Amino acid sequence: MKGKRCALILVAMFxxxxxxxxxxxxxxxxxxxxxxxxxxxxxxxxxxxRVADDFYLINSTFEYFPGIPIYHxxxxxxxxxxxxxxxxxxxxxxxxxKSSDGIHASTIRYHDGVFYxxxxxxxxxxxxxxxxxxxxxxxxxxxxxxxxGAPGIDPSLFFDDDGRAWYVGNHIPPDPDFPGQAEIWLQExxxxxxxxxxxxxxxxxxxxxxxxxxxxxxxxxxxxxxxxISEGGTAxxxxxxxxxxxxxxxxxxxxxxxxxxxxxxxxxxxxxxGVGHADLVELQDGRWYAVALGWRLVDGIHGILGRETFxxxxxxxxxxxxxxxxxxxxxxxxxxxxxxxxxxxxxxxxVTQEARRTFSDEFDGDSLDLQWNFRRAPExxxxxxxxxxGSLRIDLQPGVIGERQQYSFVGIRQRHFEYExxxxxxxxxxGEEEAGLIVIQNDRSAFAMTLTGGSETYALxxxxxxxxxxxxxxxxxxxxxxxxLKVSGDYLSYRFxxxxxxxxxxxxxxxxxxPLSPAAIAGYNYTxxxxxxxxxxxxxQSANFADFDFFNYEPTARSRDDWxxxxxxxxxx
Numbered sequence: 001m002k003g004k005r006c007a008l009i010l011v012a013m014f015x016x017x018x019x020x021x022x023x024x025x026x027x028x029x030x031x032x033x034x035x036x037x038x039x040x041x042x043x044x045x046x047x048x049x050r051v052a053d054d055f056y057l058i059n060s061t062f063e064y065f066p067g068i069p070i071y072h073x074x075x076x077x078x079x080x081x082x083x084x085x086x087x088x089x090x091x092x093x094x095x096x097x098k099s100s101d102g103i104h105a106s107t108i109r110y111h112d113g114v115f116y117x118x119x120x121x122x123x124x125x126x127x128x129x130x131x132x133x134x135x136x137x138x139x140x141x142x143x144x145x146x147x148x149g150a151p152g153i154d155p156s157l158f159f160d161d162d163g164r165a166w167y168v169g170n171h172i173p174p175d176p177d178f179p180g181q182a183e184i185w186l187q188e189x190x191x192x193x194x195x196x197x198x199x200x201x202x203x204x205x206x207x208x209x210x211x212x213x214x215x216x217x218x219x220x221x222x223x224x225x226x227x228x229i230s231e232g233g234t235a236x237x238x239x240x241x242x243x244x245x246x247x248x249x250x251x252x253x254x255x256x257x258x259x260x261x262x263x264x265x266x267x268x269x270x271x272x273x274g275v276g277h278a279d280l281v282e283l284q285d286g287r288w289y290a291v292a293l294g295w296r297l298v299d300g301i302h303g304i305l306g307r308e309t310f311x312x313x314x315x316x317x318x319x320x321x322x323x324x325x326x327x328x329x330x331x332x333x334x335x336x337x338x339x340x341x342x343x344x345x346x347x348x349x350x351v352t353q354e355a356r357r358t359f360s361d362e363f364d365g366d367s368l369d370l371q372w373n374f375r376r377a378p379e380x381x382x383x384x385x386x387x388x389x390g391s392l393r394i395d396l397q398p399g400v401i402g403e404r405q406q407y408s409f410v411g412i413r414q415r416h417f418e419y420e421x422x423x424x425x426x427x428x429x430x431g432e433e434e435a436g437l438i439v440i441q442n443d444r445s446a447f448a449m450t451l452t453g454g455s456e457t458y459a460l461x462x463x464x465x466x467x468x469x470x471x472x473x474x475x476x477x478x479x480x481x482x483x484x485l486k487v488s489g490d491y492l493s494y495r496f497x498x499x500x501x502x503x504x505x506x507x508x509x510x511x512x513x514x515p516l517s518p519a520a521i522a523g524y525n526y527t528x529x530x531x532x533x534x535x536x537x538x539x540x541q542s543a544n545f546a547d548f549d550f551f552n553y554e555p556t557a558r559s560r561d562d563w564x565x566x567x568x569x570x571x572x573x
Contacts, residue, residue: 306528411532
């Protein structure tokens with residue numbers, strides 16, 4: 001995962017993307033294979049669990065709310081969002097956190113009919129590690145059970161055969177050999193009382209000296225315990241390492257073939273980078289797979305979609321050395337190539353990977369669609385589906401885009417490099433009030449196309465928010481209180497358009513989306529771009545509102561692998 005230490009790497013990261021070795025291969029995936037990523041657009045730090053024929057997967061969400069999305073699949077390649085583990089805005093300290101604080105890497109496990117999600121809430125470097133539980137992954141989920149005396153980030157749970165439960169996490173050791181060194185530790189958990197008990201054990205600092213050792217998971221296979229961790233940060237040097245022990249408390253022995261998965265040895269041209277933070281799952285037939293995060297970069301540097309979830313096969317191999325009396329067995333990730341590939345054979349027969357999903361909301365339900373998120377947990381409810389049935393009403397709160405602020409925003413992840421998003425809005429703004437369509441990376445970088453008030457007529461304006469400053473890029477008079485708004489994304493190019501009738505469109509502005517890239521924004525940037533709806537009274541108290549009739553999001557690329565073809569075209573000789 002991340003932590004404070006990886007952010008500076010992100011600011012300067014990434015330099016040129018291209019293709020795999022097989023330049024002659026057609027970029028279209030054949031019917032018997034699937035294409036990575038399996039969950040696109042801001043889906044980092046995946047954790048997975050299988051219950052009979054069902055798979056459940058979760059991701060980190062940082063400052064976005066609801067927190068920790070839960071996806072369901074029965075084939076490992078097609079995933080449906082079914083809920084969130086964190087739904088109560090009052091349950092955690094989440095209202096005024098800064099960008100990329102909040103919910104760090106989470107782990108999902110299942111034991112004796114109960115699902116457990118354990119995670120970290122980071123507020124200004126103060127870590128609260130807690131557990132939520134449910135008997136149905138769709139919810140309801142319990143209130144958070146905070147584990148006192150649990151330092152560090154990225155906690156995981158392991159349920160052993162003898163009924164004991166264990167917490168495994170990381171911390172900064174009291175005697176680090178260098179800045180940024182971390183250590184994996186283990187302690188038993190009373191899973192009923194939700195407290196740490198017994199002696200604390202310090203397990204491993206990794207294969208690479210403990211450079212940001214994090215994301216630990218423990219597995220048991222054939223009498224051995226396996227400790228899987230991430231090292232090196234979430235940029236080019238990200239890597240996975242494995243250690244083995246006969247006892248859960250150690251000592252753990254380094255796998256001599258570590259790191260078991262990394263793209264750190266590949267050229268910066270390779271189209272998937274920053275691979276790491278994985279979790280393993282065993283299928284009913286004994287096969288194994290891993291989910292891992294990775295970056296897809298635009299022009300080799302700009303990870304506007306954030307880190308995403310990739311799927312790859314895993315096999316287990318026993319050491320062949322005749323001279324070793326005790327031959328150890330270790331997992332081998334992506335055994336054919338040792339790297340995360342664009343495509344693999346489908347895990348299950350009779351399955352087809354779904355086409356790229358559109359998203360459409362007519363706002364005619366009793367609650368918001370699960371795809372919608374807020375920035376931070378709302379301190380007051382600012383949206384209403386009942387006031388004007390068939391529309392989403394958003395109040396014009398005083399808050400504006402800025403660090404630690406509460407403001408009226410609801411959005412969905414940008415999951416594709418090429419897309420169109422359209423909405424129709426009715427609003428009668430007064431003075432500096434405004435409402436409209438927004439594209440946002442975090443509080444430090446966003447573009448907003450809004451209808452605003454004026455002395456004689458309304459105006460449509462395009463504004464860039466960057467590092468706390470607002471700059472008007474374009475403005476035109478507009479004589480109506482209803483307007484269709486559209487944004488089209490094409491990698492790093494964004495076009496903002498408006499229309500009175502939804503048919504004839506006028507371009508308000510074309511912008512370079514580079515400032516939306518984590519590599520271009522100072523600070524910690526662990527999320528991805530969102531497209532959404534925004535309304536503000538710009539500091540004044542107001543009873544005004546904006547009504548949105550619908551929202552449509554549609555990917556526009558020819559196929560899900562067009563990003564790969566584009567990167568091939570930019571490949572170095």
